[in-house]
Amino acid sequence: MQEIIGTSNKVIEVDLSSQSYREIPIAEKDLELYLGGKGLGLKLFYDRVPAGIDPFSDENEFIVMTGVYVGTGAPCAGRFAAVTKSPLTGLMGTGSCGGPFGMALKTSGWDGLIVKGKAKSPTYLVISSKGVEFKDAKKFWGKDTQTVQKALEKEGSGALVIGQAGENKVLYANVCSGHRFLGRCGMGAVLGSKNLKAIVAKGNEFKILPKNPKKFDKARKKTLKFINRNQITSILYRQFGTNANVNLSNAGGILPVRNFTGGSHGEAHKISGEEMAERFDTKFSTCKPCAILCGHKGNINGEIRQIPEYETVGTFGSNLEIFDPVAISNFNELCTKYGLDTISTAVTIAWAMEATEKGLIKTDLKFGSPDNIEKTITDIAFRRGFGDDLANGTRKLSQKYGGADFAINVKGLEMAAYDPRGAWGQALSYAVANRGACHLSTASFAVEVYLNMHDPFSLKGKGSMIAFIEDVTCAINSMHICQFTAFAVELEPFVVKYTPTFLLNPMITYLNPIATKFMDVSLWPEMWSGITGKRMGMFKWIKAGRRIHVLERYMNTREGISRKDDTLPQRFLTEGRHCDPQQRTVPLDQLIDSYYKARGFDKNGIPKDRTLKRLKIEKK
């Protein structure tokens, strides 16, 4: 087997219109500034695609970047990033996926893939180190993700596949790889608009070796040690999966209940990870390679199925007031088959339930009743009847029928399963996140509610804390490694681990910019440095993360985003949660002011020229 030392520094560009491909080199400087994965994907998109294009036009590109860690044996690094212009939000859409495609692409000798143009008829691609084969996908068109993946198994070791939802351009259609997804922002619809049913990477052609094995190995082993020592990664998520969040969120009052009116529910334990682990006799079914093992499968009604993740359980379960894990699993399976983002699908259905209740529309959907949901999911995927409207997401629905105050989205992207009124840092994070109401932009709810490291209802230090976590998250998603490793890498080093919470909490709250300087996240850049052989210090690495975040923001401002869009649905600004006797709402304006200041944006939320210059972002 051939070897790649470090990275191959080349991506393959595929033009579907002319059925041609070519190799594009990656500049060493760009790799250093943008790290790889999401960062490099965004930089490529910025350099190649003009602002203001139609996401469904030939000009839109779908970029997959594997990142530096993939294939090296770094823990939890079987991931890849995708970048495109989202049809759901009209902004930059980015995604991270733990499916086998990333590893297959990297071991085919490519650091990334760029797809542009539009195929004349349904097509699928087979990528190897030798190039690209364009194959007729008519026989797969109209088939679900699982059937197609199975049929393509022999063609390569990893595939990206869209389902019927992507073919029908449902604005929140996802892309499937194994049993993992590029879930958000409607990437499946972009591939559908290009008549691209699947992309297969042969894989197993190259072995990826670090340039400095000694340095890499040292950092890798330490990371593994931290992962196996941390309570969340080694016990909570490993035993109960991400559904362990259900009980934590319920206790903290941030569980979405009845289209985000509640905050907690007496029956929530029925859909918790602990309950599911016992009831379905769960086993590991994870991304590969993985050291945390949060993904599980189990025996559900005599069938071995993937256990739904927390976001699916929160949005399809408590948010619809359905506390039957089997019903939730059925919805999850349908979404998997059709290629639908479970968060957007469920939140859109919740909107329809409330709009029905309020008399804005007439449907058979009712909170607490699983009846008609499966039919609705199918209608959405095939754009049948009212499903055609539902397929456009809550923003467009509320523009047409009203109900904008309970259309739970930010910038068009439906909100994940954490109620922002119970954690104001998370509220700020949702409001300012680049791709919309994204929980992965910071996952600040964990810091505030699960770990109690920052007062969830304090205004102090929120702006700089969110900016710092965003920087780190962007860097993580560019390496590319699982975000859950943050629990281990950030919390296990000496200073954080052994400082008592009663001291840590006020330090992070009142001295946030200083406190973050003491956070040791050096393991990630050390591994990156070991693989590439380039020097990368912790602060340089965090700055790279900041560069990536600000570049994405700047790209979004070219699409019309400004302070007016950095907001939350009216519900969170005017209504308290049922579980909160104080009926607290989010004081968003003050939070945003402090965030813009920390970020170097002007009062309208546009990155200042000097901010761009400092981060070496060339203004266009």
Place this chain on the structure above:
Amino acid sequence: MIPYNFTFLSHPKICSGLKALEHIPFELESLNARKPLVITSNRWDKKGLSKTLIKALYDSNIIIGALFTNAPFYPSVTIINELSQLYRDRGCDSIIALGCGGVAYIAKAVNMVVSLKTDILQCADITITSPLKPMIIVPTADCQGGEMAAIAYYERFEKQSDFLYPDVIVIDSRITRHANSQEVANSALTALAHAIEACGIDAPNPINDAYAHTALQFIYQYLQRTIKRPSYKDGSVAIVNAAACADTAFSNAPQGIVHVLAQVIALDTNLQAGMVMGILLRYYLADKLHTKGGIRPELLLALAGIDTYAKTPEKERQKTAYEYLIQCIDTTREFVPATLKGLNIPRYKLKEYARLAATKNKQYKESAYMELLEKAWEGK
């Protein structure tokens, strides 16, 4: 020459200027009301406007039934039902809306619910045949258009009826001077667009024209100074008066192309409709100047006064009026870009906007909407 036929209705009484707030008790009593529900937003409450209003009612027989200070910007079914319930529970007999935009829209919708004794969603299908409960609007200078007109906006519905005019509009500098420059610019541009579109229709209506001309006159005279210093008392009062006059003119004329397109774009982009109207208006006027009817020369009289009007040769009056209007729009340059492109509206969205506008208002063809959008986007 008097036109062969025209209709005009302006219901509200305007109390404007010094101590206008102190007129409220008298106005309420003459409307046979003593216990109003006062609706305002958190922002205006924090600025002390509700206190100012309450103070003005001290030495009167008026008892405030309820003061709601948390009105959101979006007039949703939930808030309308909640406030209607509050109105009934406290035995109120009238409504005072302290503020513009969401506050005024919510107040109108609540008035429909409590007067018609029905659900807000059913109001859309009901023809209003009798006067609603007494309603007073105390506008701030962040008008979004329609607050003082015979129209109500709630959720995504638009309800037109002669009975939707407020009974009294109270314009007081203690209330109007708190908006910022951007909001003043938006208010002025909305009023400008409504006034121009109302007096630019094919069927002339001299009384409506008088209202529109008054609005134009106020805007031309006061906009520049008020944008520079939004707390300028006379200026802010004049701009709100202009908005009130423009809303009346707007109520008596069919909705124009600029208004319809701006509403559609604002809905999708979260931009203020006034800002979009300002951009579209520039290209609409340029287009109109070269069409057969052109811009009405009387506008010059309203904008520049009798001396300039008389001095300008008849043939050049249209062009001069156009220049005056563009000068008004240019005053807002610091806050409003010259093109839709400058607002970062993606070009591919124009088609969708034109289609939506054509569905909403069939008076113009989709191609006409598209043509104006294209021009406003490119700046040609």
